[in-house]
Amino acid sequence: ETGVTQTPRHLVMGMTNKKSLKCEQHLGHNAMYWYKQSAKKPLELMFVYNFKEQTENNSVPSRFSPECPNSSHLFLHLHTLQPEDSALYLCASSPQGEGVYGYTFGSGTRLTVV
Amino acid sequence: EDQVTQSPEALRLQEGESSSLNCSYTVSGLRGLFWYRQDPGKGPEFLFTLYSAGEEKEKERLKATLTKKESFLHITAPKPEDSATYLCAVQARNTDKLIFGTGTRLQVFP
Numbered sequence: 001e002t003g004v005t006q007t008p009r010h011l012v013m014g015m016t017n018k019k020s021l022k023c024e025q026h027l028g029h030n031a032m033y034w035y036k037q038s039a040k041k042p043l044e045l046m047f048v049y050n051f052k053e054q055t056e057n058n059s060v061p062s063r064f065s066p067e068c069p070n071s072s073h074l075f076l077h078l079h080t081l082q083p084e085d086s087a088l089y090l091c092a093s094s095p096q097g098e099g100v101y102g103y104t105f106g107s108g109t110r111l112t113v114v
Numbered sequence: 115e116d117q118v119t120q121s122p123e124a125l126r127l128q129e130g131e132s133s134s135l136n137c138s139y140t141v142s143g144l145r146g147l148f149w150y151r152q153d154p155g156k157g158p159e160f161l162f163t164l165y166s167a168g169e170e171k172e173k174e175r176l177k178a179t180l181t182k183k184e185s186f187l188h189i190t191a192p193k194p195e196d197s198a199t200y201l202c203a204v205q206a207r208n209t210d211k212l213i214f215g216t217g218t219r220l221q222v223f224p
Binding site (some may be wrong): 056 | 118146150155156157158159163201210211212214215216217
């Protein structure tokens, strides 16, 4: 399998549930990202990991908890979410080092909080 | 503050009717400007990277251009399969973060 794979594709959860989103990249990249995409808003950067270390947390509420066990896998653990957290959650990866690199995105997880 | 503004928000074209999408940006030293295409329910798909003013890139019916303040995505003789949301993003020097605009939703009718 190639590219960036996200699972599940769709998730419906209650406000008291705990769930996790998974992202896996097969590109040999060293940086991974979580973005939130809501209607009529720009993509919002949530977390950045470089070589498994978190290098950015964009003031994300603690009900979102990322985990990066290695450079190929990224998780987003969810608990006690609010309805306004419903959105498309996108994972992306990129190489690191010299040069200009764009991101490769996964297909996203469509999250609905009820 | 680094910022990206895209216009129009939505664009409806007849098949074959050429047009342009605009991306205005302010950034503290441009490292790169990116165009992505996003289909409903999918993640953004990379189209182009532009690095410096005056640069142009082409791919099939799409052509991206860059000035010091904005980028244009020109669509020549579009087809219905070009319907999608087109996203613009900038990357500033000394960072790997991409700052995105809100996108232009393009619909091409036969």
